[in-house]
Structures are given as structure tokens and as C-alpha cells.
Amino acid sequence: DIQMTQSPSFLSASVGDRVTINCKASQNINKYLDWYQQKHGEAPKLLIYNTNNLQTGIPSRFSGSGSGTDYTLTISSLQPEDVATYFCLQHSSRPLTFGSGTKLEIK
Amino acid sequence: QVTLKESGPGILQPSQTLSLTCTFSGFSLSTYGMGVGWIRQPSGKGLEWLANIWWDDDKYYNPSLKNRLTISKDTSNNQAFLKITNVDTADTATYYCARIERDFDYWGQGVMVTVSS
Numbered sequence: 001d002i003q004m005t006q007s008p009s010f011l012s013a014s015v016g017d018r019v020t021i022n023c024k025a026s027q028n029i030n031k032y033l034d035w036y037q038q039k040h041g042e043a044p045k046l047l048i049y050n051t052n053n054l055q056t057g058i059p060s061r062f063s064g065s066g067s068g069t070d071y072t073l074t075i076s077s078l079q080p081e082d083v084a085t086y087f088c089l090q091h092s093s094r095p096l097t098f099g100s101g102t103k104l105e106i107k
Numbered sequence: 108q109v110t111l112k113e114s115g116p117g118i119l120q121p122s123q124t125l126s127l128t129c130t131f132s133g134f135s136l137s138t139y140g141m142g143v144g145w146i147r148q149p150s151g152k153g154l155e156w157l158a159n160i161w162w163d164d165d166k167y168y169n170p171s172l173k174n175r176l177t178i179s180k181d182t183s184n185n186q187a188f189l190k191i192t193n194v195d196t197a198d199t200a201t202y203y204c205a206r207i208e209r210d211f212d213y214w215g216q217g218v219m220v221t222v223s224s
Contacts, residue, residue, distance in 0.1 A: 001171075034210050036154075043203055043214035044154065055212065087154055091210060095169040096156040 002026050002090050006099030012107045019075040021102045023088035028068050032092035035064055035073045038101075039084045047086075048073065080106055109133035111143075111204050111215035118221045125191040125220060129204030133213075136162055136182045142207035143187040145178065147200040148217075155200075159207060160187060194222045 003026040013019050023033065031051040036044040046055045048064035051071060061076045075082055083106055088099040111131040119125060127145070134141060145157040158168045158178040168176045177190040187204060199222045205211035 036211075043217055044211070045214070046210060046212050049210045049212075055209070089154075089156075089211070094167055095171065098154040098156070100153045 001095055002029060002093060002097050004088055004090055004097050004099040006088055006102055008102060009100065010103050010105075012105045013078050014107045015078055015080060017078045019078050019082075019104065021073045021086050021088075021104075023066075023071045023073075023090075023099045025069045025071070025090055025092075029090045029092035031067060032090060033064075033066065033071045034089045034091065035062075036087045036089065037082075037084045038087065044087065078104075078106070109206060109213045111206060111213060113202055113204050113215045113218035115202065115218045115220050117219070118223060119194060120224055121195045121222055122193055123222075125189075125194050125198065125222075127189045127191075127202055127204075127218065127220075129187040129189075129215060131185050131187070131204075131206065131215075134206060134208070135185070136160075136180050136187065138162055140208065143180065144205050144207050144211055145187075145189045145202065146205060146211070147198075147202045149200045157202075158189060161207075196222050198222050 005024045007022050033051050035048040038044040052064045063074045086102045115127045142161040144159040148154050160166050160178045175192045180187045201217040203217045204215045206213040
């Protein structure tokens with residue numbers, strides 16, 4: 001199984017800050033990496049698919065990058081509504097595996 | 108408009124079989140390339156992929172659940188199903204179904220399942 005190591009586990013930042021969240025795969029996942037946002041008490045929402053493709057309706061302040069084993073989600077200017085837990089998902093090979101999550105709060 | 112809604116028993120006892128239903132609208136599981144997946148999340152913890160089923164009835168399972176899973180679909184009624192046999196307390200979680208067209212692009216609200224004696 002491919003292990004996804006996500007960091008940091010917790011992040012506190014100010015409105016307007018640039019925020020980055022990282023996922024490292026235990027082997028090359030060939031950019032088959034998605035990012036999801038889960039607000040408290042809600043289902044996850046797809047933000048970014050296949051490393052750097054913005055899902056329809058997602059604000060452009062969200063972006064993704066990476067290759068090989070290392071991937072990054074960036075929020076260019078943090079907004080209050082971005083408070084959530086963020087997960088990465090690799091779908092390069094089965095079983096599909098998620099990162100452990102990053103809880104993002106406003107400072 | 109794509110919607111999915113999970114339903115299940117709420118609570119069941121160890122060793123029983125958990126049966127979950129995903130009722131969806133706004134897409135068809137007979138459409139080429141379409142799929143539905145099941146994912147679960149214990150309270151306060153991370154996400155675990157369980158199984159996927161595709162328009163052509165291809166099925167994939169998480170081997171960590173050791174043959175306890177069965178996924179199926181009823182295309183005419185826009186439903187997908189997941190059965191988990193021989194449950195124990197570790198299966199207590201919120202269970203989600205999600206459409207797979209562009210990865211897990213639409214999710215249901217989730218259904219809480221508690222396994223307790």
C-alpha cells in the first residue's frame with residue numbers, strides 16, 4: 001500500500017496569509033493526487049484533482065502542485081471560510097489512500 | 108444537480124452484517140466511465156477508502172477488510188450498496204458514498220453507524 005504522510009497536522013494562520021499543506025507519498029504516484037476540504041460536520045469536497053486541476057466552482061486562491069512523491073496544496077490568501085480539515089488522496093494504485101489530514105484554523 | 112444520500116441501520120451488534128444503501132440522482136451508473144465509491148470515517152479520525160463499483164460492474168475493494176466487503180448496484184433505481192460482514196466496534200464510523208466521474212467529485216452527507224453490544 002502507498003502511505004501518504006501529510007503535514008502539518010495542525011495549522012494556524014491569519015486572514016490573508018499564504019498557506020501551504022504538504023503530502024508525501026511512499027512511492028511515485030505520477031500526479032494522481034487529489035485534495036479535499038472537509039468543514040466541521042460536513043462531507044468532504046473535492047478542491048483539486050490530479051495535482052493541479054481546480055474543480056469547478058472552487059475559488060482560484062486554491063492551487064496544487066507537485067510531482068513524483070511530493071505534493072502541495074496552496075491557499076494564496078486565507079479567508080475565514082477556509083477553516084476546515086484538508087485531506088490528500090492518492091489514486092495511483094489500489095488501495096486508494098488518504099493523508100491523515102491538516103486542521104486549518106484562523107489565528 | 109447531482110445528489111447522493113446514504114442510508115443504513117444506525118446501530119447494530121458485533122458479528123452482524125452491515126447493509127448500506129446509496130441513493131443518487133443527477134447521473135446514471137450505466138453511463139460510460141461513471142462509478143460510485145464508499146469511504147468511511149471514524150469520529151474525529153481520517154478517511155478510509157472501502158470499495159468502488161463502475162458502470163461496467165467492475166468492482167474494487169480495500170484488501171485491508173479481508174473479503175468482508177461486497178459492493179453492488181441497481182442501475183434502474185439509481186442505487187449502490189455496500190455490505191460489510193462480521194462487524195465489530197472498529198467498524199463504527201460515518202459512511203459516505205461518492206460519485207466517481209472526476210475522482211470523488213460529489214459526496215453524500217454520510218450516515219453514522221455504531222457497532223455496539
